[in-house]
Amino acid sequence: MRKYQIAVIGLGQLGRRCVQALRHDPALAPAGVVRRNATADDSLGDLPMVEHIRELPEVDAALICVPVEHVLGTARELMQQRIPLVECARLHGDAFVAQHAEMQRMARLYKARAVVGAGCDPGILSLFRAQFGLLLPHGHTRSSLHTGASLHHTLAAERVPGVRKALATELKTQDGTAQRYVYVELEPGTDPVMVENAISHDPLYLDEQTLVFAVPSIAALEEDNRGVLLERHAAAGEPSHAALLLEARFNEVELAARMMLAACRALPLLRSGAYSLFDLPPSMLWGESGNVAEKPWI
Numbered sequence: 395m396r397k398y399q400i401a402v403i404g405l406g407q408l409g410r411r412c413v414q415a416l417r418h419d420p421a422l423a424p425a426g427v428v429r430r431n432a433t434a435d436d437s438l439g440d441l442p443m444v445e446h447i448r449e450l451p452e453v454d455a456a457l458i459c460v461p462v463e464h465v466l467g468t469a470r471e472l473m474q475q476r477i478p479l480v481e482c483a484r485l486h487g488d489a490f491v492a493q494h495a496e497m498q499r500m501a502r503l504y505k506a507r508a509v510v511g512a513g514c515d516p517g518i519l520s521l522f523r524a525q526f527g528l529l530l531p532h533g534h535t536r537s538s539l540h541t542g543a544s545l546h547h548t549l550a551a552e553r554v555p556g557v558r559k560a561l562a563t564e565l566k567t568q569d570g571t572a573q574r575y576v577y578v579e580l581e582p583g584t585d586p587v588m589v590e591n592a593i594s595h596d597p598l599y600l601d602e603q604t605l606v607f608a609v610p611s612i613a614a615l616e617e618d619n620r621g622v623l624l625e626r627h628a629a630a631g632e633p634s635h636a637a638l639l640l641e642a643r644f645n646e647v648e649l650a651a652r653m654m655l656a657a658c659r660a661l662p663l664l665r666s667g668a669y670s671l672f673d674l675p676p677s678m679l680w681g682e683s684g685n686v687a688e689k690p691w692i
Contacts, residue, residue, distance in 0.1 A: 399425035399452045400658060401477075403468055404459035405443075408482075411651035412457050413438060421681055422655060426450040453477060455661050457654050469497060473506035478661040480654045482513025490516060497668035508668040512657035513650035519622060521671055526626035526638045533628045533636075544574075547598060551576050554592045556584030559612040563643060564602070574604040579612045656680075 400422050402412050409427065416424040426442035428450075444450055458468050458481040465483045472479045485493050490511060497510050511517060523535055547562035554560075559579040564572055576593055580586060590606040593599060624640040653671075659681030660674050677684035 395421075397421060397423035398658070398662070399423055399454045401425045401428055401447055401450055401453045401456040402459060403428045403447070403456055403472075405429045406459060407647045408650060409457075409459035411647050412459055412654060413441065415648075415651045415655050419655060421683075422658060425453045428456075447472070447475070447477065455479060455658055457658065458482075466493065466496060469508065470500055473500050473504040473508070476504060476506050478507040478664075480509045480512050480657045480661070482511060482517055482650050482654055484513070484516070485511070486516060494668060494670055501666055501668040505666045507661055507664045507666055509657040509660060509664075509671070509674070510668055511670050512653050514644075514646050514653065517650060517653045517671065519624070522624055522640055523626075524672065526624065526640075530626050530628050530636055530638060532632060533626055536625045536627075537622060547574065547576070550596055550598045551578060551593050554578075554589055554596075556581050556589055561612050572602045574599060574602045576604060576606045577609045577612060578606060579610070580608055 397419075398421060400416055402409050402416070402424060405427055409429075413424050413427065416422050424441055426444060427438060428444055428447050430445050442450060447453060447456065455478040456472050458465055458472075458479055460468055462483040462485065465481050469479055469481060483493065494510050497508055500506070501508050511520070519537070523537070526535060544562045544564055547564075548560050551557060551560035551562055557578050558581050561577045563575050563577075576599075578586075578589055578593075580589065586606075586608045589608075593606050594604050622640070622642050622644075626638040628634055628636045656679040657671070657674075660669075660678035662681070663678050677687055680687035
């Protein structure tokens with residue numbers, strides 16, 4: 395089966411994650427990257443890198459991975475060529491509504507197809523918030539974004555001599571076993587083996603397998619490692635006193651890239667227009683396999 399050829403517009407963190415995800419997708423493939431003023435350091439092996447999308451030989455759709463202020467202009471150029479697109483600009487509330495409306499106007503004018511706000515937030519987290527609101531229509535929602543870390547375990551690691559900063563997270567293996575990952579930024583001259591032994595033998599860590607990794611910068615790691623606590627509580631006076639809770643740890647850029655690819659699978663099934671994730675049935679995000687996608691999840 396021929397893979398859907400996807401151009402990536404922009405080569406920042408999000409663009410690179412999209413390229414990586416496309417390389418391993420069963421239905422999609424990277425057609426190339428569009429980046430102005432590319433340098434030799436931007437090379438992605440055999441993947442074409444061009445300054446304009448017209449230079450790519452075969453493109454079925456495009457992922458817009460540029461700063462938010464350039465999204466509309468980039469989308470206009472693509473729509474004029476009737477190239478379907480997905481974007482995930484970080485806009486909320488009135489700003490998102492206004493951008494969606496402008497995308498819709500352009501899509502109708504040029505008879506193009508687009509999915510807007512298809513990233514992490516807005517994106518998949520927006521869908522979770524909406525479902526919580528659907529289940530508890532009278533109540534309030536609170537979202538708390540934070541680094542996906544265990545504060546108690548992090549502070550214990552930072553007390554080890556030679557550790558400048560630390561970040562402790564917990565992951566589960568495929569068989570459900572909990573593993574503690576501890577990342578440490580060390581003072582110059584500190585022996586990493588000594589630090590690893592000190593952390594592993596701390597009573598706080600003895601109940602789980604602990605893996606210790608020395609990294610150059612905890613701050614850089616925190617930029618990628620995100621968490622969210624999403625809570626929805628029924629309104630005061632509701633007899634059920636119901637509450638819904640979602641807690642997650644994730645790489646925000648990777649999650650956005652995955653959501654963009656899911657939206658991309660829906661593009662061939664759409665008529666001209668600009669769609670948010672709220673406009674799309676979940677089966678569309680599975681593309682041509684949508685007719686069998688519900689069985690594993692229901």
